[in-house]
Amino acid sequence: MSVDADDPIVRKVYEIYGQVVETRKPVRNPDEMVRILRDEYRLIVDKRLVSLVLAAFMAGRPVLFEGPPGTGKTEIGEAILTLWAGKTAFVLPCSENYDEYRVIGDFHPLMAMKYGFNEESYIPRPLLAAIILDAGVLVDEIRRSSEEFQNMLLDIIDKRRIIVPELRKVFRARGPGFQVIFTSNPEDIGQGELSDAFLRRVVRIRFDYPPPEREAEIVRIRLDSRAKLPDELLRSMIAVVNELRKRASYKPGPADTVTWARVAARLAELRGSDTVDVRDVIEAATVTLYKRVEEEEVVDEVLREVFGV
Ligand SMILES: Nc1ncnc2c1ncn2[C@@H]1O[C@H](COP(=O)(O)OP(=O)(O)O)[C@@H](O)[C@H]1O
Numbered sequence: 001m002s003v004d005a006d007d008p009i010v011r012k013v014y015e016i017y018g019q020v021v022e023t024r025k026p027v028r029n030p031d032e033m034v035r036i037l038r039d040e041y042r043l044i045v046d047k048r049l050v051s052l053v054l055a056a057f058m059a060g061r062p063v064l065f066e067g068p069p070g071t072g073k074t075e076i077g078e079a080i081l082t083l084w085a086g087k088t089a090f091v092l093p094c095s096e097n098y099d100e101y102r103v104i105g106d107f108h109p110l111m112a113m114k115y116g117f118n119e120e121s122y123i124p125r126p127l128l129a130a131i132i133l134d135a136g137v138l139v140d141e142i143r144r145s146s147e148e149f150q151n152m153l154l155d156i157i158d159k160r161r162i163i164v165p166e167l168r169k170v171f172r173a174r175g176p177g178f179q180v181i182f183t184s185n186p187e188d189i190g191q192g193e194l195s196d197a198f199l200r201r202v203v204r205i206r207f208d209y210p211p212p213e214r215e216a217e218i219v220r221i222r223l224d225s226r227a228k229l230p231d232e233l234l235r236s237m238i239a240v241v242n243e244l245r246k247r248a249s250y251k252p253g254p255a256d257t258v259t260w261a262r263v264a265a266r267l268a269e270l271r272g273s274d275t276v277d278v279r280d281v282i283e284a285a286t287v288t289l290y291k292r293v294e295e296e297e298v299v300d301e302v303l304r305e306v307f308g309v
């Protein structure tokens, strides 16, 4: 049996999640989306990527963002889903013991004892909430979940419905807002491979470290500082992180470059200066780029090569 709007679970979802899901006008135009991502979310995303995601959604396919850490997969995915649906997206951070009870729903043990296993004692979770509210879902770090969990998700996405056998109910997607983006980092060793069955059903978009000009743009839009960061200094910082991506085992992503620049800018402010200088940058590097004791040396080496100090 399919459910309607006055179903007790639907009402419960609106009660619980209605407060955290903000509504806005859905965006379906790539140019407009690129602009809003930049102006409202301070995310630099190119039109090609946005167009590919929108095309996948229109073709009824979930999307997989695959690439190294700190390249914006999670934030960009969440923002695009939110704009597409016109509702705040749900984020499911995966781990091995993630299962359907945590994402679809389960019974409150005490309530179930009192009222039985029915709507009264059922607690809807984010995936069920998303399908009912017609919102998007970001499934973060999908490789950390079990294959069984992945298959369950794909089945729901394909059929756009969730069956809760205990309640003898089927919840169907109510509009086009319910879309899914997965993120994954293929270089993260110790994480599972994605099955062929999984890859067959998703549209895979590769994320990479951005070219230097784009990374500079990302740092600028995220800097948030009164102290000015001279262009040349920023170019050198980006040269450093690119070199570390080749030579170090901890590879700094744009997220690390942003943190580095922000700390350097704060140091300048604390000095009472309105301009970041090379000392601030080096000082900030020792707390933002030194990630492992055994790699401090390679960081120093690259800093010396680039800044000559
Ligand atoms: N294209 C981008 N535009 C704006 N900020 C970015 C971008 N790419 C990376 N960042 C930086 O990285 C952070 C987001 O990284 P995140 O989404 O967690 O990456 P991932 O999920 O790929 O590890 C942002 O807060 C920002 O500092």
Ligand SMILES: [Mg+2]
Pocket: 073, 074, 075, 140, 183
């Ligand atoms: Mg992430």
